[in-house]
Amino acid sequence: xxxxxxxxxxxxxxxxxxxxxxxxxxxxxxxxxxxxxxxxxxxxxxxxxxxxxxxxxxxxxxxxxxxxxxxxxxxxxxxxxxxxxxxxxxxxxxxxxxxxxxxxxxxxxxxxxxxxxxxxxxxxxxxxxxxxxxxxxxxxxxxxxxxxxxxxxxxxxxxxxxxxxxxxxxxxxxxxxxxxxxxxxxxxxxxxxxxxxxxxxxxxxxxxxxxxxxxxxxxxxxxxxxxxx
Ligand code: ADE
Numbered sequence: 001x002x003x004x005x006x007x008x009x010x011x012x013x014x015x016x017x018x019x020x021x022x023x024x025x026x027x028x029x030x031x032x033x034x035x036x037x038x039x040x041x042x043x044x045x046x047x048x049x050x051x052x053x054x055x056x057x058x059x060x061x062x063x064x065x066x067x068x069x070x071x072x073x074x075x076x077x078x079x080x081x082x083x084x085x086x087x088x089x090x091x092x093x094x095x096x097x098x099x100x101x102x103x104x105x106x107x108x109x110x111x112x113x114x115x116x117x118x119x120x121x122x123x124x125x126x127x128x129x130x131x132x133x134x135x136x137x138x139x140x141x142x143x144x145x146x147x148x149x150x151x152x153x154x155x156x157x158x159x160x161x162x163x164x165x166x167x168x169x170x171x172x173x174x175x176x177x178x179x180x181x182x183x184x185x186x187x188x189x190x191x192x193x194x195x196x197x198x199x200x201x202x203x204x205x206x207x208x209x210x211x212x213x214x215x216x217x218x219x220x221x222x223x224x225x226x227x228x229x
Contacts, residue, residue: 004068055173078198099148122187143168147175153202
């Protein structure tokens with residue numbers, strides 16, 4: 001069983017590379033892929049660069065070129081739900097693209113013909129996450145995560161996203177990775193730790209907390225890997 005672990009930014013995968021210690025680096029399509037074995041599990045680790053296009057390329061490469069059979073995403077997100085504070089973890093139950101808009105033709109936001117407005121993550125990987133959370137004694141929220149090619153730092157946009165998608169958190173890669181994995185029939189899991197509240201202070205909060213929140217998420221995902229071997 002070969003497992004992909006991806007993030008969007010170097011800071012999101014650095015704690016994972018540190019944990020695995022030794023790895024083989026392959027350069028492909030202007031990116032680096034790190035192959036390692038961790039507690040007997042074969043891993044392919046990469047960060048995609050930010051946004052839906054680069055994350056689509058990386059997820060597809062991990063599956064089609066490196067033969068990954070499951071995919072775990074680890075990273076940070078902006079909180080939409082008032083329940084979520086900096087450092088909290090959220091597991092995506094489903095994901096949607098908040099910036100996909102052909103409503104001019106009568107379709108709902110986030111939907112294109114022959115696609116899905118919401119894509120569900122793998123239930124059994126979510127169960128693994130819940131058992132890790134209960135062993136660690138931490139609370140992990142499960143909810144809707146939405147994705148768009150924009151850093152949201154505006155209350156009106158955040159409120160619109162909340163009311164339109166009933167979203168709990170937002171980021172810039174999850175739904176595109178979901179689309180790839182769903183289309184290629186690869187079970188996938190998206191975990192995020194909150195770095196900001198997607199409001200007017202978001203960029204400052206992101207700069208202050210991104211590294212620590214990325215580490216929280218990465219450490220949790222590695223505990224999941226221990227259970228997947
Ligand atoms: N990732 C972390 N915070 C974010 C925000 N406010 N908007 C988009 N992606 C994010």
